[in-house]
Amino acid sequence: MDKFKFEKLLIWQKAMDLGEDINSLIKHFPNHEVYNLSTQILRAVDSVALNISEGSIGQSNPEQNKFIGYSVRSLAEVVxxxxxxxxxxxxxxxxxxxxxxxxFHLMNMMIAFRKNL
Structure with missing residues (x-):
């Protein structure tokens, strides 16, 4: 079923799950945050999975390492x-x-993944 390399990555799967959970969570934020904190956390959490996938497609290990770094920074923004x-x-x-x-668990997984590139 998985046709793209990144779909098999546990870090991508976990990032996707976290993104959906955060998306559900922000629906309960006050309306005045819709263009502030709500969109900021959603963009950041979506960026985690997006960068994992972008870095895994036909990239060299240094390039993939760079994109995992972007994901780690986005996750820090989520926190x-x-x-x-x-x-x-x-x-x-x-x-x-x-x-x-x-x-925290996802961050540790991404750092371990990056060390093994």
Missing amino acids: TCLHKAHRRNYINSEQFQKYYDES
Whole structure:
């Protein structure tokens, strides 16, 4: 079923799942954040999977390493947005911890993947 190399990558699959979870989460943010924090976190979390896929298509290892680096930075942006959402009481502590832990796990997976290139 998987026709593209990146579809087999666990880091891509996890990034896709996190993106969908965050997309559902931001639907509960206040309306005044629709063009601010909501879109910022969504762009950042989508960028994680997008860069993994872009880097895996016919790229050299140094090129793929560069795109994984972009994904790692985007994920750091997601974590910062989660902190902001928590501080603004858009998400509770349990939600924050869940997505923080998922982000941390994905970050470690991406760093390990990059080291093995």
